[in-house]
Amino acid sequence: MKNLVILISGRGSNMEAIVRACANEAWPARIAAVIANRPDAAGLAFAASHGIATGVVDHRQYPDRASFDTALAQAIDNHAPDLVVLAGFMRVLTEGFVQRYSGRMLNIHPSLLPSFPGLKTHEKAIEAGCRVHGATVHFVTPTLDHGPIVMQSAVPVRTGDDAAALAARVLATEHVIYPRAVRWFVEGRLALDGERVTLTPPEAQWLFVDEASVEENAKTGAQAVKAGASTHAGEGA
Numbered sequence: 001m002k003n004l005v006i007l008i009s010g011r012g013s014n015m016e017a018i019v020r021a022c023a024n025e026a027w028p029a030r031i032a033a034v035i036a037n038r039p040d041a042a043g044l045a046f047a048a049s050h051g052i053a054t055g056v057v058d059h060r061q062y063p064d065r066a067s068f069d070t071a072l073a074q075a076i077d078n079h080a081p082d083l084v085v086l087a088g089f090m091r092v093l094t095e096g097f098v099q100r101y102s103g104r105m106l107n108i109h110p111s112l113l114p115s116f117p118g119l120k121t122h123e124k125a126i127e128a129g130c131r132v133h134g135a136t137v138h139f140v141t142p143t144l145d146h147g148p149i150v151m152q153s154a155v156p157v158r159t160g161d162d163a164a165a166l167a168a169r170v171l172a173t174e175h176v177i178y179p180r181a182v183r184w185f186v187e188g189r190l191a192l193d194g195e196r197v198t199l200t201p202p203e204a205q206w207l208f209v210d211e212a213s214v215e216e217n218a219k220t221g222a223q224a225v226k227a228g229a230s231t232h233a234g235e236g237a
């Protein structure tokens, strides 16, 4: 059994997708704890109601990043994690913290990295005139929103999209790719080869959501994406 610790800052919908997949697919893993940097993070209630230990390390109680990161690492290490999962965790982490969990910390970022690191990714994609946008699951390295890519999802950008519409389209795919990537880690199938990630045995490391799926999702919600109804996935490259 692998121990997972999930860090959140707010809503926690990616955390929720991982918790559900872990249970439904009987991963050889347990969610040891969900830790937030804000006491009002909505996702804490979901975790607690599923019998998961929760914790808060409030960044506002610490004078600087280093002392916050030290306290956060202590809270994490109490649960002896094999993997730390950043799921909408909105704090920039110090290099020391990142090194401590090197090769065992994943993040999801709502863009097709290396495009659009940082905040407001959906606005930036629309402003740049992108026709395709998406999300990336990656190992965390000291450079913000950078690191070996485990899986990516791509969705169309439609004429007239605003940031909220595009964010919702991307988020539905996040709930597919993040649990999948975490599961691969738990199963010991991921290896790092410099900047690249290899998956053994190979499997789709990308998810494409085409126009037909978008139409379907508009009618039925994210479930169509989750079920892979008319999405396309395949081996990378």
Ligand code: GRF
Residues within 6 Å of the ligand: 008, 009, 010, 011, 012, 013, 014, 015, 087, 088, 089, 108, 109, 110, 135, 171, 174
């Ligand atoms: C997601 O879009 C994630 O990619 C980004 O922040 C958002 C978090 O949403 N890092 P949630 O808290 O998982 O619902």
